[in-house]
Every structure is written in C-alpha cells, then in structure tokens.
Amino acid sequence: AQKVTQAQTEISVVEKEDVTLDCVYETRDTTYYLFWYKQPPSGELVFLIRRNSFDEQNEISGRYSWNFQKSTSSFNFTITASQVVDSAVYFCALSEWQKSSGDKLTFGTGTRLAVRP
Amino acid sequence: DADVTQTPRNRITKTGKRIMLECSQTKGHDRMYWYRQDPGLGLRLIYYSFDVKDINKGEISDGYSVSRQAQAKFSLSLESAIPNQTALYFCATSSRDSLGRNTEAFFGQGTRLTVV
Numbered sequence: 001a002q003k004v005t006q007a008q009t010e011i012s013v014v015e016k017e018d019v020t021l022d023c024v025y026e027t028r029d030t031t032y033y034l035f036w037y038k039q040p041p042s043g044e045l046v047f048l049i050r051r052n053s054f055d056e057q058n059e060i061s062g063r064y065s066w067n068f069q070k071s072t073s074s075f076n077f078t079i080t081a082s083q084v085v086d087s088a089v090y091f092c093a094l095s096e097w098q099k100s101s102g103d104k105l106t107f108g109t110g111t112r113l114a115v116r117p
Numbered sequence: 118d119a120d121v122t123q124t125p126r127n128r129i130t131k132t133g134k135r136i137m138l139e140c141s142q143t144k145g146h147d148r149m150y151w152y153r154q155d156p157g158l159g160l161r162l163i164y165y166s167f168d169v170k171d172i173n174k175g176e177i178s179d180g181y182s183v184s185r186q187a188q189a190k191f192s193l194s195l196e197s198a199i200p201n202q203t204a205l206y207f208c209a210t211s212s213r214d215s216l217g218r219n220t221e222a223f224f225g226q227g228t229r230l231t232v233v
Contacts, residue, residue: 009157033218045207045224052218091159095219102167103219104175105150105211109159 003027004094004108012114013082021077021111023092029053033095034068034075039110040088051075082115089113120144123208123225130198130232138193138228140208148211148219149191151175151183153204154227160207166191198232205229 005024036048063080092108121142152160162175164183209222
C-alpha cells in the first residue's frame with residue numbers, strides 16, 4: 001500500500017489563482033514527520049517544510065500554507081495567488097520509524113503544477 | 118560548492134556493464150540515502166545508511182549495491198546495468214533532531230543514467 005498518496009498527477013492553473021495540492025499518508029508510527037519538497041524544471045529538490053505529528057497548527061509562509069489534519073491523515077499544501085515561478089513538481093514525504101527498518105523517508109509520486117500566465 | 122555532490126552528472130552505459138555513482142557531502146550528516154526518480158513514480162528509496170556501519174535496503178534495492186566508505190561518502194553500484202535502470206538518481210543526506218528523528222533531507226543535483 002502507498003504510504004504517501006498524491007492523487008493529483010497534474011494541475012494547471014492560471015496565474016493568480018489559488019491552488020491546493022493534496023497529500024494523504026498512512027503510518028502506524030505515533031511520532032512521524034511530514035515534508036514537502038519542490039522540484040522546479042531545473043531538477044533540484046528544494047525543501048519547503050517539515051512538520052511533526054504532534055503539531056497540528058497550520059503554517060503559513062508568504063504565499064504558501066499547509067493544513068495538517070491528523071483525523072484524515074492529510075497534509076495539504078496551498079499556494080495563494082500562484083505565479084509562473086511556482087511551476088514545478090511538488091513532493092510530499094513521510095518519515096516514520098519502524099522496528100525493522102529504522103527511520104525511513106518515503107516520498108509520494110508528486111504533483112506537477114503548471115501555472116500559465 | 119554544493120553541500121551534496123554527485124558524480125557523474127550524466128552517464129550513458131551499455132547493458133551488462135558495472136557502474137558506480139558517487140556521492141559526497143560536506144554537511145557532516147550521519148544519514149545518507151539513494152533514491153531513483155522515474156516519471157510518474159516519484160522518488161523511490163534504493164538504500165539508506167544511518168552511519169558507516171549501518172546500511173539498509175529500501176523499497177527497490179534489487180540490482181543495486183552500496184558502499185559507505187566514510188561518513189561523507191556513499192556510493193551506489195549497478196553490478197550489471199539493465200535498460201530499466203535508466204533513471205534520474207538522487208543522493209540525499211539528513212541529520213537527526215533531539216529525538217533522533219530525521220530532519221529535512223538535502224539532495225544532490227542528481228545523476229541522469231541511461232542504460233542502452
């Protein structure tokens with residue numbers, strides 16, 4: 001079973017629209033961490049946020065905001081007033097500890113966001 | 118200079134050849150990872166290492182091996198390359214927080230490998 005599900009394969013919006021990228025995760029760990037990364041067309045992976053499972057406060061950073069809902073195992077990412085430079089593939093990731101494998105970082109399949117001028 | 122350096126950046130090799138991808142880091146992190154990225158499949162974990170003597174298989178380790186030569190170096194080998202190992206490979210490092218859990222991962226720029 002997928003540990004991290006990003007059901008939206010591709011999203012296309014017009015500049016200045018708001019857009020939400022969904023992330024649903026699955027874990028039995030009681031203390032886990034969630035991440036978002038951005039991969040622009042140049043290919044590098046850029047860290048955006050790390051959130052632990054005990055901190056359910058939403059976070060805002062400029063035009064970016066994250067909504068963590070433990071009850072639905074979701075950690076969604078919203079870009080407000082999108083810009084062309086936001087065009088990228090966005091990955092959600094889960095860090096969970098398992099007795100057999102230790103602390104493992106697992107990524108979703110990514111959502112490709114295209115922002116049109 | 119980049120904190121996490123991968124060499125080579127691009128490589129074309131023939132089926133059956135042995136190839137090594139190298140990764141070095143200057144961040145002083147204990148934890149290092151190898152992922153491969155394929156279109157539509159995201160990043161899949163090949164191997165990871167928590168320190169020089171601790172190496173673990175990821176979800177797709179078949180056909181690959183690794184060596185952690187030092188804290189700063191983690192190499193990935195394809196013993197006998199096959200075409201479906203054509204992919205973009207990323208090395209990453211992370212540290213531990215006060216609870217011993219992963220902090221954010223820092224990635225190299227990737228190695229594009231083509232097996233013909």
